[in-house]
Each structure stands twice: as structure tokens, then as C-alpha cells.
Amino acid sequence: MITIRDVARESRCSPTTVSIVLNNAPLANYIPQETKSRIKQVAEELGYQPNLFARSLRSNRSHTIGVIVYDISDPYSTQILRGIENSLYEIGYLPILADIQNSDSRFRNYLNILLQRRVEGLILFSNPFYIDVDKEFERVPEKRKVPTVLIGRESRLDTFSSVVVNNEEGGRMAIQHLYALGHRKIAFVKGPEIFLDSRQRWKGIATFAKESGLVIDPELVVELKQPSASYEEGYRLTQQLLERGHSFTGLVAFDDMTAYGAIRALKTAGLEVPRDCSVTGFDDTSGAAFYNPPLTTVRQPMETLGTLSVGILAEAIQASLQQKVSSRVQRVVAPELVVRDSTAPV
Amino acid sequence: MITIRDVARESRCSPTTVSIVLNNAPLANYIPQETKSRIKQVAEELGYQPNLFARSLRSNRSHTIGVIVYDISDPYSTQILRGIENSLYEIGYLPILADIQNSDSRFRNYLNILLQRRVEGLILFSNPFYIDVDKEFERVPEKRKVPTVLIGRESRLDTFSSVVVNNEEGGRMAIQHLYALGHRKIAFVKGPEIFLDSRQRWKGIATFAKESGLVIDPELVVELKQPSASYEEGYRLTQQLLERGHSFTGLVAFDDMTAYGAIRALKTAGLEVPRDCSVTGFDDTSGAAFYNPPLTTVRQPMETLGTLSVGILAEAIQASLQQKVSSRVQRVVAPELVVRDSTAPV
């Protein structure tokens, strides 16, 4: 492998000079153009590539970001990843991916591993409620801490930044859409009360109902128990709704997966979507556009979530390089209603 | 940060000894148990963590694998990733993720970046035909080459290992399933002829037809053009099939996405799946089980594909550490028919 010494020898100067020139360090101003171009040419000819291990050892930087996702196979994760990956690429960073698979022991392990690898920042995806991220972080020694962004959930600790979608606004969009289509008897498959997102979305719904005078029939409201199996739960709960016998023409599901379960349950009961019942989802995960019928849903701008996270990290890293303290940033992005074929006028 | 010197000072011996003890190097046999435990205890107390940059510089190893996917938002990728990630975790490696987004310039860039970061191996996902992986690799200097596995496609170069599913067998499974259900008038949405997978799947279909005496009506065979937009193409081609007026009771789609498009087109034309027409997919991507109706499909064991790739890399890395030359490995794994609700007897 070609080292800086080889380049130095070949261009008849010292490694120091080569380093200064190739990195365009401040001292490069004092070096005549002629020497510079000679060195650059030699480096080019020899195919010199600096050894990043040596550079990292010296600079104590890895140009690497740790990305911890709770379930890589969840389409919600992948679109955010796309945004992260793209933005990192632009600033010369690379993501190290850790899929914790909903396991808190894996979370702990990965956290240690990534910190030991000296990632310069961390991005954590909103995770199952049973992993207490805040607590896990408290045991990390102050010295090792790096800028961290939480996507999709807010943190108690003021060391975390966060990027979330405006869930309340999103909930409102869903119900408002059905209301505008003339639906008045609307059923709800709520998210688990334990999730902040669920409570916020519900708040948006309740607020709109109050404002518009829409009456929400308690018999038409059911709640997901398990956060993980939302398709099956969506299916089961919708069956329950149907059995209760209170008719409805619209259904607001907690997320896309739940909506799929609901649509399937309606279909199985002989009801057509949207002819007999309109259904809305939440997220706009990649399958929503291809569903049968294509799903009307509230889109989370996932790529944007990823991009924003990287931006926050980049600034924090920059700040810490200049010995500055960066305070945490909390960003709330607007959702967007995507109307497809699963909703129709009454 | 605590260094090996700190541990040495605190335990009243030299850095050498500390290094030997903590790494359990061969020389550790000559060191009395008492010294060992003293050192270990001090290391523990001080919270010593070896600096991986220094270690990497010395050993020239990164314990890192580059994973190049052509489109992270494709569910096909994510399930394989899960398998990769899991296996790497077990052998103490970490994946660096590169999403090339179907762009060949990004591919080239990432290849360089990853090699410069000294990944110890590479996993490439089968990619759009317009990226000639073989060619890109030929320009990589011999010195920099690392063990490489191609998933989902075979390579001309004998430096690549590969892991693929048995496509011919899979094609056979799909048609055989419909045949067994009594279908005789079957339509086909083939994959692009340019893909090896497409040709292999078709071969499986053709062979079965010949063996069983099934007649394939050329008017009921259409072919995808664009590899990327298979939902839209599946939709459009199925409409074409319907317009031709040759009736059919079953449809074999190239992959799940195509099947979704086909189902949607049938539905739009007023046909129910599976009542009026059975449809099969290929891949068993994560949405297939939740589709409306849940899709009968030929599963690629994606996690296994990932796991096997890592296994191949691990062996190749091990071999090269012992100065051995490892030859390329080609593995073909069996697909599996997953019967759900999109197919039914005639």
C-alpha cells in the first residue's frame, strides 16, 4: 500500500509537506504552487490513498454515525433510512446500522459497541415503549456521550434532540377528510394509550369532533393492545366493531397496517371499501399506494425526518469541534393528507 | 479517556503486560494468575476500553462489512438486511450501509469509499441490469480487493461468490400450484427477458407445462418492460390481457409487486380474486401476507440469503488471515410455496 512516505520520497520532499499540501492545511499558503502541483501529481500517479485508521487515530474522528432502528423490516424504518443515508452521503459520513429487533439487551449492547467504535453521533428510531432509552443513556459515562437524535418520539432528557411529526394535526386531517366526504358515523381503531403518538392523534380527532359538532359513539371506538401485531389486531378489532351492530360508514385506523387489517376484516364480512365503508391509515408506508384499494392515508414525510436528523447532528458535531455547547433541538414536521381510493363520499 | 498506559501505571506494570493479559495473547501463559487478575481488575475499575482506531491501525482490520443495496426502500432488501445484520452481530462485525439508489455513479463512489474505509468484505444486492458490477470491479486495484458476495445474481467474474434462490424451481412451484387447483387457462406476466431470474423462472414454467401437457396460450403471455415500476406495469399489462378477450382463470406474476398490480387491475375490471381469477406472486415480501387478499406466493428465504452471505464472507476472511486463498462459493437455496387467499380451485 502506498503511504505518505512513498509520495514524499517520490516527490523529493518530506511527509510533512505532502500532508500539508494534500490536506490544503493553512500552511499550504507558504508553499509555492510548483511544489504543490508536483506533489499532487505524484500522489495521483502512485494512487495514494491516506490510511483512514491512522487519520482517525490522530484526529479522533470516525466520520461515522450510528443508526439504531428497532426493526429494519418495518417499512416505516426504511424510508427514514433513505433520508438519513442520503444526507450523510453528502457530508462525507457513513451510517453504521444496528437493528435491535425490539430487544432491549440488543439495544444496550449496540449502544456500547457503537460508542466504542467512536461514532460521532447517534440516531435512534422511536421504539417500543418497553425500551427506556432515557434510562439506558443515563448509564453512559459523560465522556463517551455523542450528539443524539430521537426520531418519532420525544425524550425526557434534555440531552436528546428529536424530530417528530405533528401527530395531533395528522389525526385531525384524517377525521376532517371523512367528515368533508359526508361521513357522520365513524369508527376508530385507536393506537395504544401508552404511546404518546396515539394520545396526540386522538387529541386531534377529539378536538375536531368538538369543533364540528361531530358525535363520537363510544361503542365505535376500540384500542390496539399490542403495538407489534397491528395487522392482526386491526382485523380482530374491526370484527368486534362489526359485531356490536352500531353501523358506520367510515373508519379511522391508527396506522396503515391497522388499516390493512380493517379493510381485510370488512371484506371478509362482505363489505366493500370504499363503497360500504371508507378507511384511512396513517404513515403512508411504501405499500399504501399499492394496496387494494390504494389507501387514503396521512403521510409522515419520512425522508424529511431522516434528513432533518442528520442536519441536527451535523450542526452539533460542528459545534463540538469548536468547543461550543449545542443545545438540543426539537423539530415538529407537518403531515400531509394523501387521498387515494379507500375513501369516498357517503 | 483511559489508555493502556493508565492501566499499566495503576497496576504497576508495563503497557506490554497489560496488552498481553487483556488480549489473552499466547504470552499470557507465562504470566502469573495473580498479576493477571490484578490487571483485569484495574482495567475494569478504570473502565478501560481499548481505542479501536489504534487497534485497527496496527492490525489493519476494521471488523466492518460494506453492504451495498440498490434501493433500501424495497422490502426485498430489508429482509435480507435483517439476516445480514444478525449474522454479523454474532461474529462481532458491523455493517456499513450504502444505498446506491439505482445510480451507477453512486455505486462507483460508494465502492471506493467503502474500500478506503477498509471494509473486510462486501455484500452486493442484485441490482438493476444497467449497472455492470463486474466491470466496476475490474478497475479496483488487486491490492484493495476484498471478499465479495453477490446476492440474487450470478457473476461472470470468478472472484465473486454468490447466493441465489432457485428461480427455476420457484417458477415451477407457482404454475404447479395453479395446475393442481384445476386451472388450465393461465395467464403470465413475465419478468424482463434481460434478467437472468426472469428467464430461469420462465424455464421452470415452460418445463412444467411440457411435462404436464398444459398448453400455454401465447396471447396470454405478456412481459414487463421497466424493471422498476412493476406495480404500474403489472396493472397495465393485466388490463391488456383482459382486453385481448382470451379468458383465463389463473395468473402467474413475476413478483409480488406485479401481482398487486394485476389484482388491482382485475378488481377494477370487476373481477374478484380469487373467485374469478387466482393470482400468484414471487418473493413473499413483507406486505404479501397483509394484502387484500393475502397473496399466495413463492417465498425467497431472504433472511437465509443474508445469513449465508455473511457465512461465506466470514470463511473468506478467516482464510485470508491464514494466507490461504479461498475460492468462490456459489449457493443456491430452495424457494418455498406459501399458500394464502389469492388462489382457489377453479
Added chain:
DNA sequence: TCCCGAAGTTCGATTTAAATG
């Protein structure tokens, strides 16, 4: 000679402090 331990070198790039004409 055997056991135990340490001094010194190496990995490759960067940076400080200093030397040349």
C-alpha cells in the same frame, strides 16, 4: 535455561516547533 516483565519499534498521518538559506 526458564519465567516474568519491560523497553523499544511499528502501524501512517498530522501537527508542533524549529531549522534552513
Added chain:
DNA sequence: GCATTTAAATCGAACTTCGGG
């Protein structure tokens, strides 16, 4: 003192070689 250039120290771990008892 100025414009150029460089020797030497540094980053932290690991390995080679050597010495004392």
C-alpha cells in the same frame, strides 16, 4: 526576518526483542 521546508513528537495498541533473576 522572511519564505520554505522538515525533524520529531503524537495518537494508542500490539508485537518483537531483549534482559534480569
